[in-house]
Amino acid sequence: MxxxxxxxxxxxxxxxxxxxxVLARFNxxxxxxxxxxxxxxxxxxxxxxxxxxxxxxxxxxxxFGILIVRAVASGRTAESQRLLTLAxxxxxxxxxxxxxxxxxxxxxxxxxxxxxxxxxxVLPLGISFFTFTQIAYLVDTYQGxxxxxxxxxxxxxxxxxxxxxxxPVLHHKEMMPQFAQPETYRPTLKNFSVGxxxxxxxxxxxxxxxxxxxxxxxxxxxxxxTGSPVTLFDAWGGVLAYSLQLYFDFSGYSDxxxxxxxxxxxxxxxxxxxxxxxxxxxxxxxxxxxxxxxFLRDYLYIALGGNRKGTARRYLNLGITMxxxxxxxxxxxxxxxxxxxxxxxxxxxxTWQALRRALxxxxxxxxPFGRGIARSLTLLAVIAGWVFFRSSSFEAAVHLLDAMxxxxxxxxxxxxxxxxxxxxxxxxxxxxxxxxGGGSQFxxxxxWVGSLACIVLFAPNTQEILRRYRPGLDFYPARGGQAxxxxxxxxxxxxWWGVATGVVFACGxxxxxxxxxxxxxxx
Numbered sequence: 001m002x003x004x005x006x007x008x009x010x011x012x013x014x015x016x017x018x019x020x021x022v023l024a025r026f027n028x029x030x031x032x033x034x035x036x037x038x039x040x041x042x043x044x045x046x047x048x049x050x051x052x053x054x055x056x057x058x059x060x061x062x063x064f065g066i067l068i069v070r071a072v073a074s075g076r077t078a079e080s081q082r083l084l085t086l087a088x089x090x091x092x093x094x095x096x097x098x099x100x101x102x103x104x105x106x107x108x109x110x111x112x113x114x115x116x117x118x119x120x121x122v123l124p125l126g127i128s129f130f131t132f133t134q135i136a137y138l139v140d141t142y143q144g145x146x147x148x149x150x151x152x153x154x155x156x157x158x159x160x161x162x163x164x165x166x167x168p169v170l171h172h173k174e175m176m177p178q179f180a181q182p183e184t185y186r187p188t189l190k191n192f193s194v195g196x197x198x199x200x201x202x203x204x205x206x207x208x209x210x211x212x213x214x215x216x217x218x219x220x221x222x223x224x225x226t227g228s229p230v231t232l233f234d235a236w237g238g239v240l241a242y243s244l245q246l247y248f249d250f251s252g253y254s255d256x257x258x259x260x261x262x263x264x265x266x267x268x269x270x271x272x273x274x275x276x277x278x279x280x281x282x283x284x285x286x287x288x289x290x291x292x293x294x295f296l297r298d299y300l301y302i303a304l305g306g307n308r309k310g311t312a313r314r315y316l317n318l319g320i321t322m323x324x325x326x327x328x329x330x331x332x333x334x335x336x337x338x339x340x341x342x343x344x345x346x347x348x349x350x351t352w353q354a355l356r357r358a359l360x361x362x363x364x365x366x367x368p369f370g371r372g373i374a375r376s377l378t379l380l381a382v383i384a385g386w387v388f389f390r391s392s393s394f395e396a397a398v399h400l401l402d403a404m405x406x407x408x409x410x411x412x413x414x415x416x417x418x419x420x421x422x423x424x425x426x427x428x429x430x431x432x433x434x435x436x437g438g439g440s441q442f443x444x445x446x447x448w449v450g451s452l453a454c455i456v457l458f459a460p461n462t463q464e465i466l467r468r469y470r471p472g473l474d475f476y477p478a479r480g481g482q483a484x485x486x487x488x489x490x491x492x493x494x495x496w497w498g499v500a501t502g503v504v505f506a507c508g509x510x511x512x513x514x515x516x517x518x519x520x521x522x523x
Contacts (some may be wrong), residue, residue, distance in 0.1 A: 001042050001045035001046065002517060002518075003199075003202075003203070003206075003253070003256045003257075003511060004203060004206050004207050004508070004516075004518075005512065006254075006509075006512055009509070009512075012038075012041075012042060013260070013263075015035055016034075016035070016038040017040075017187075017263055019034055020034055020035050020038075020185075020264065021185070021186075021187045024185035024186070027120070028182065028185050029152055030152075030404055030425065032152050032153060032156050032179055033152050033154055033156075033185055035160070035264070036152065036155045036156045036159055036162065039159040039160055039164060040054065040055070040159055042164070043125070043126070043159065043161070043164055043165070046125050047122070047124070047125075050108075050124040051125055054124075054130065054159065054201050055160075057091075057130065057131070057134065058130075058134075058154070058155050058158050058159065060087075060140060061087065061134040061137065061158075062089070062091065062151055062154050062155070064083060064084075064086070064087040064089075064138060065137060065138060065141045065146070065149075065154075066085055067083050068080050068083045068087070068141045069141055069146070069149070070139065071083060072141075072142065072144060073234070080142055081136075081142075084138055084139070085140045087138050088135055088138060088139075090140075091131050091134060092131075092135075094127075094131065095127060095128065095131045097121070098121055098122075098123055098124055098127055099123055099127065099128065099331055100327075100331050100497035101118055101121060102118055102121055102228075102331070103331035103332065105117070107333075113309075125165050126164050126165040126166065128328060129163065129164065129166065129167050129169060130158055130159070130164065132169050133157075133158055133170050134158060134297055135299065136169070136171060136172075136295060136298075137154075137157075137158075138300060139299055140171070140172060140173070140310075145172075145173060146173075147173075147177075148172070148176045148177060148180060150176075150179075150180070153176050153180060154172075154176065154178040155169065156179055157172060157175045157176050157179065160175070160261070161224065161260075162256075162257040162258075162260040162268065163257055163259040163261070163268065165518075166253055166257075166518055166520040167254075167257075167271055167289070167291060167292065167293070168254070168257070168268060168269055168270075168271040168290070168291035169292055169295045170268070170269070170291070170293040171269075174269055174473055175266070175327070178265075178266050178267070179266075182264065182268060183521070184263070184264070184265040185265070187265075189266050190501070191262050191263060191264075191468055191494075192263055193459060193493060194259075194262055194466060194469045194471070194491075195259045195260065195261070195262030195263035196259060196263065196501070196505075197259070197306065197466065197491060197497075197501045198255050198256075198258050198259030198261030198262060198462055198466060198471060199255065199256050199260055199263075199348070200253050200259070200501050200504045200505040200508065201259075201462050201465075201504060202252040202253065202254070202255025202256035202257075202258075202259060202462070203252065203256060203505065203508035203509075204252075204504045204505075204507055204508045205248045205249075205251055205252030205255065206249060206252030206253065206508075206518070207252075207508050207511040207512060207514070208247075208254070208507055208508065208511055209244075209248040209252070209452060209455075210244075210245050210247075210248035210249035210252055210512070211245075211516055212515060213241050213244050213245050213248075213448045213449070213452060214241075214245045214516075215511075216237065216238065216241040216441075216444065216445040216448055216449075217238050217239075217241035217242035217245050217390075219238065220234055220235060220237065220238020220239070220241075220242075220400070221238060221242065221390055221391060221392075221396065221400070223400040224391065224396040224397075224400045224403075225391070225392050225393065225396040227395075229401070229408065229409075230400065230408060231408055231409045231410055231411040231433075232403060232404065232406050232408070232409070232410045232411075233404055233410065233411070233412060233442070234403065235400050235403035235404045235408075235413070237442070237443075237445040237449065237486065238400075239383060239386065239387055239400060239404060239448060240383065240449045240453075241445060241448065241449055242390050243382075243383050243384060243386050244387065244448075244449060244452045244453065244456065245519075246389075246390075246519055247275075247276060247452075247456060248452065248520065249518055249519045249520070250272060250289070250518075250520055251272050251453075251461075251462075252269075252518075253518045253520060254271040254272040255272075255462050257271075258270070258271075258471065260482070267470060267472065267473050268337065268472065268473065269290070269291055269472055269473045270290055270463060270471075270472035270473070270475055271289060271290050271291050271292075272287070272288065272289070272290065272476055273286075273287040273290065273461065273463065274287060274456070274461045275287035275288035275382075276379055276382070276456050276457065277375065277456075277457065278375065278378050279366075279374040279375050279378060280293040280349050280374060280378055281342065281345040281346055281349045281378055281381060281382070282346060282349050282350070282380075283346075284324060284382060285342075285346075285379060290474075292325070292328075296321050296325050297301075297321075300320075300321050300324065301317055301318070301321040304317040304320060304321065305317055311354075312491050315350070317346045318343050318346050318347055318350075319340065319343040319344075319347070320343075321343070322339045322342045322343030322346065323336055323339045323340050323342060323343060324339070324341070324389070325339050325342075326338045326339015326340065327339065329389070332392075333394070333470070334388045334389070334391055334392070334393065334394060334397060335388075335389065337388045337394070337397075338385050338386075338388040338389045341384075341385050341388065342385060345381055345385075359462055375382060384401065384404075385393050386522040387400050387401055387404075409431075409433060410431065410432045410433065411432070411433040411434070412420050412427075412432060412434055412435075412437050412442070413434070413435060413436075413437065413438045413441075413442050414434045414436050414437075414439070415436060415439030415440075415441035416439055416442060416443070417434040460489055463475050465489055465490060465491050466491050467490060468490060468491070468492065469491070
């Protein structure tokens, strides 16, 4: 079941919320149990067979969590370590079978010239998210950070439908205490209005903006995959369109998840915070898929040694972390290359910062011009990385990167050329080709790109608009970029905002005839 569907918005959501709050008047544990069952139904709508897999995973990890707690409490350190290792390995083996078995087997077949096969393995939706969530729970249990052990609350923590399919990756200490609070089970007008406003903004981002620009991205990547000619402006138009499609698709999902959860009185952590405004790649990863970045930092990078074993080891740990983070996004070497590329970006970024400190520069001070250059370079590096992320093969990615560098020629539609006047002849003599047809497609592509780029770079984001009402667990208004422009669009309960939210929601609903999955459902 998709958030952006009539069945979910008009059926599942109101029924689930109504029953939840009615049951909560009599028994909070019963209400939490209902929400767990509803979340399992939501998950099973895609494929009922995998509800059993989810239930087994939840039961297994809860049982091992209890065993680890008892071993730690009794001082049996070696036993608790063995239990943790066994449980984490079991989770990774489950994820590895469904997500990576055929990938690694196919790689082995290519190297050895063999034809081994495991048959078709259907990837369960959300397996990466609920696996990582539970690994974090097991590690935190071993470290003594878990303080609440209700099975009903644990099952709800893992299966909670707003985050189950595509994140955010949750921490028990953020969520389980909220499920135990009495105020969570009391419906409030504030939670409904704030939650539905955030949901409406997310729905608009997904079905109007992300899906609207998607049609200008896919043909270019398809052309590169088939070896069809792609020139400079075609390549840039398609790659920029995809960069913005992915941005608004993920941003839209994150908003919808946070908004849905707020309806039930639960505040989720932020997972997306205007990453294209980042001034360096370090900051980009603090803004993009924030909970995954946190997980990789806390449970992989630090576990590998972090920055505690010297500069060379630190950079190696960064490379390993980003390589595995790339593979987490998809079972393909293009994803691995994307992760390694970002690992290289981070190494360069940290090296540059170290050099500046050695030269006595104050990293906290910068000029507007300097920040503009830094943001432009960061965005250019991120966009180049998306070429590998989206491409189905290295050949297709190299094809597009060549075209973006101008190595595959420069062409413009003749209709555009006629608008250039005397410049037409100058460009033609410089080697620019003018071709018949495609003028409207070219114009619409760059109109969409330009319009959405302005929103991304200059408009306040959702949490800044809702900044007065705690839009996320880790949102701090003082850090939200409180420019005067943001203050002009700060949400508040009023007739004007009610009308504006209604229009945004109506636009989203009217576009649901072309329902499409979220891009992060694939990961």
